[in-house]
Amino acid sequence: MNAVANETAVQVQALSKHFGAVSAVRGVQFSVERGEIFGLVGPDGAGKTTTMRMLAGVLQPDAGSIRIDGVDVVQETEAAKLHLSYMPQRFGLYEDLTIAENIFFYAELFGIDRRQRVQRSKELLSAAGLIGFERRLAGQLSGGMKQKLGLVCALIHTPRVLLLDEPTTGVDPVSRRDFWAILYNLRETGVTILMATAYMDEAERCSRLALFHEGEIRYCDTPARLKAAMPGTLLAVTTSQPRGLRDLLKGQPGVLGVLLMGDRVHVRVDDAVRRIPEIQALLNARQWSDAQIAEAEPGIEDVFVALLGEQSA
Amino acid sequence: MNATTDAAVFAHGLTKRFGSFVAVDHLELSIARGEVMGFIGPNGAGKSTTIRMFCGLIPPSDGQATVAGFDVGTQSQAVREHIGYMSQKFSLYGDLTVLENLRFFGGIYRVPQSKLAERLTFALSMAGLQGREHALVATLAGGWKQRLALGCAILHRPPVLFLDEPTSGVEPQARRQFWDLIHQLAGEGVTILVSTHYMDEAEYCNRIALIDRGRLVAIGSPGELRNHGLGGVLLEVTAQPLGAARSALLNVPGIVEAAVFGDKLHVLVGPGGPDAQAISAQLLARGLQVGPIHAVTPSLEDVFVRLVSREQETREAA
Numbered sequence: 001m002n003a004v005a006n007e008t009a010v011q012v013q014a015l016s017k018h019f020g021a022v023s024a025v026r027g028v029q030f031s032v033e034r035g036e037i038f039g040l041v042g043p044d045g046a047g048k049t050t051t052m053r054m055l056a057g058v059l060q061p062d063a064g065s066i067r068i069d070g071v072d073v074v075q076e077t078e079a080a081k082l083h084l085s086y087m088p089q090r091f092g093l094y095e096d097l098t099i100a101e102n103i104f105f106y107a108e109l110f111g112i113d114r115r116q117r118v119q120r121s122k123e124l125l126s127a128a129g130l131i132g133f134e135r136r137l138a139g140q141l142s143g144g145m146k147q148k149l150g151l152v153c154a155l156i157h158t159p160r161v162l163l164l165d166e167p168t169t170g171v172d173p174v175s176r177r178d179f180w181a182i183l184y185n186l187r188e189t190g191v192t193i194l195m196a197t198a199y200m201d202e203a204e205r206c207s208r209l210a211l212f213h214e215g216e217i218r219y220c221d222t223p224a225r226l227k228a229a230m231p232g233t234l235l236a237v238t239t240s241q242p243r244g245l246r247d248l249l250k251g252q253p254g255v256l257g258v259l260l261m262g263d264r265v266h267v268r269v270d271d272a273v274r275r276i277p278e279i280q281a282l283l284n285a286r287q288w289s290d291a292q293i294a295e296a297e298p299g300i301e302d303v304f305v306a307l308l309g310e311q312s313a
Numbered sequence: 314m315n316a317t318t319d320a321a322v323f324a325h326g327l328t329k330r331f332g333s334f335v336a337v338d339h340l341e342l343s344i345a346r347g348e349v350m351g352f353i354g355p356n357g358a359g360k361s362t363t364i365r366m367f368c369g370l371i372p373p374s375d376g377q378a379t380v381a382g383f384d385v386g387t388q389s390q391a392v393r394e395h396i397g398y399m400s401q402k403f404s405l406y407g408d409l410t411v412l413e414n415l416r417f418f419g420g421i422y423r424v425p426q427s428k429l430a431e432r433l434t435f436a437l438s439m440a441g442l443q444g445r446e447h448a449l450v451a452t453l454a455g456g457w458k459q460r461l462a463l464g465c466a467i468l469h470r471p472p473v474l475f476l477d478e479p480t481s482g483v484e485p486q487a488r489r490q491f492w493d494l495i496h497q498l499a500g501e502g503v504t505i506l507v508s509t510h511y512m513d514e515a516e517y518c519n520r521i522a523l524i525d526r527g528r529l530v531a532i533g534s535p536g537e538l539r540n541h542g543l544g545g546v547l548l549e550v551t552a553q554p555l556g557a558a559r560s561a562l563l564n565v566p567g568i569v570e571a572a573v574f575g576d577k578l579h580v581l582v583g584p585g586g587p588d589a590q591a592i593s594a595q596l597l598a599r600g601l602q603v604g605p606i607h608a609v610t611p612s613l614e615d616v617f618v619r620l621v622s623r624e625q626e627t628r629e630a631a
Contacts, residue, residue: 201512262515262520
């Protein structure tokens with residue numbers, strides 16, 4: 001595993017924030033080890049961005065404490081900002097400046113000297129695959145390239161903790177993969193990454209996840225353990241009659257949830273050993289002989305829905 | 314009506330050029346009535362341009378397309394009367410109520426006054442918005458807004474519906490309700506084309522058309538694409554350190570790709586490439602730690618990324 005294990009990079013305790021009558025974040029606590037990629041997962045409005053902004057020191061909490069790299073973000077905000085970097089959903093790039101000029105601007109902002117800046121920006125541009133584009137205007141970059149330039153600017157002062165708020169929203173899968181490759185390389189150099197995301201497939205790539213719901217963290221664990229904690233077993237039933245099958249299975253004993261996918265039906269049952277033969281018998285009775293039942297690996301979204309259930313409807 | 318096809322959406326040699334740039338390049342596509350078709354591709358692949366042609370908003374440069382039986386080039390007005398469109402931005406008026414938004418869109422879609430009451434009731438009940446008719450839209454949660462936007466898009470009962478990244482940022486439970494509605498509409502014979510680059514939306518489609526640089530790269534059900542799209546076997550490899558393991562494997566003949574996935578590697582092995590045992594031996598020989606190695610079902614994203622990069626390699630070689 002990582003060279004420096006068991007070193008706490010981020011410690012959050014009893015964090016709360018409200019806006020008027022709306023309680024946006026309530027008693028949130030978690031800690032993140034150095035070198036982790038920690039995901040804050042949940043729908044829009046669950047409190048992810050508010051939490052991120054407090055961690056970044058740009059929003060004052062009503063209550064609670066935050067330590068990043070040992071520094072108290074609430075009390076010593078300016079000192080903490082040298083240890084962290086925050087990339088909001090809309091990162092402030094200057095569209096009428098070139099890639100090199102944007103990097104220069106952020107280096108100046110953090111007081112990086114020239115020699116250091118030249119070396120650091122070369123490393124980062126190469127890691128981001130942006131070498132050769134230094135003179136291109138930021139406004140002329142594709143969405144994926146803009147995200148990478150944002151990341152380069154956010155990393156220019158060599159922060160130890162990186163806070164990313166939905167970094168790949170609107171970025172296509174190919175660019176998204178490149179972006180993740182950069183994150184994994186950063187992790188290997190000991191950078192700790194916290195990422196807010198509404199995309200469940202992205203959550204699968206994190207080392208640990210906090211599931212946010214209505215301003216609170218309801219569950220916090222590795223993706224594998226969250227999946228193991230999902231009540232029941234997920235079955236995939238492929239059939240040429242998916243709609244009919246969905247209607248047939250709804251309300252059957254032991255069926256906890258039915259979801260119609262494009263070419264199959266996902267069924268969550270309380271007890272697979274007992275329910276698979278029962279479902280098979282139902283299929284036989286209808287003479288849907290083409291149907292096949294198999295256990296399916298749940299996704300984080302299945303877990304989210306199963307754990308939080310109808311309360312999130 | 315056009316006699317060439319019974320398909321609800323049909324394209325043959327469909328091409329759109331902007332100057333010397335070919336945005337859509339001889340696209341062939343046929344979507345059956347009641348089918349939910351996913352339209353996926355990277356940014357700039359030509360998804361939006363194709364949909365704008367299907368909606369009769371811009372004429373094709375070459376080839377032909379019909380929607381609900383009408384030619385998009387010569388019968389664009391008829392096309393527009395037979396389609397519904399819902400974008401990720403929802404285009405609702407936040408300072409109007411639910412009912413006011415519906416009435417507004419009823420006017421835009423020229424729903425006859427005699428039918429309006431019945432259509433409004435239908436849209437409200439479909440979207441589960443009864444009892445909230447007088448709520449300001451700005452105060453609704455994302456899932457409600459999304460269902461209202463769908464209600465607005467189908468007020469004139471269009472036989473063909475275009476959805477552009479419809480569930481971006483919506484919570485999981487609401488997203489599932491939304492897809493339930495979509496499949497219900499499909500069951501009633503509405504044909505639906507969903508444009509997205511989010512793979513979890515693609516999973517809900519009966520078939521997926523993958524396009525890149527204006528061309529159709531692959532088409533099939535999610536299961537077909539997962540099982541046959543990669544052209545190889547996907548292995549999940551546990552090893553440490555991960556970065557060194559990845560670099561080592563990329564140099565092994567027969568290994569097409571190795572990508573970091575969480576705390577493991579996803580390794581694509583081409584025909585005749587090394588098996589799990591051989592991979593383990595390669596890594597051990599380099600002094601790396603190796604854990605379990607086993608085959609995994611590829612995700613649609615694995616398939617998508619692979620097909621797009623293969624397409625790009627082929628073009629660079631050509």
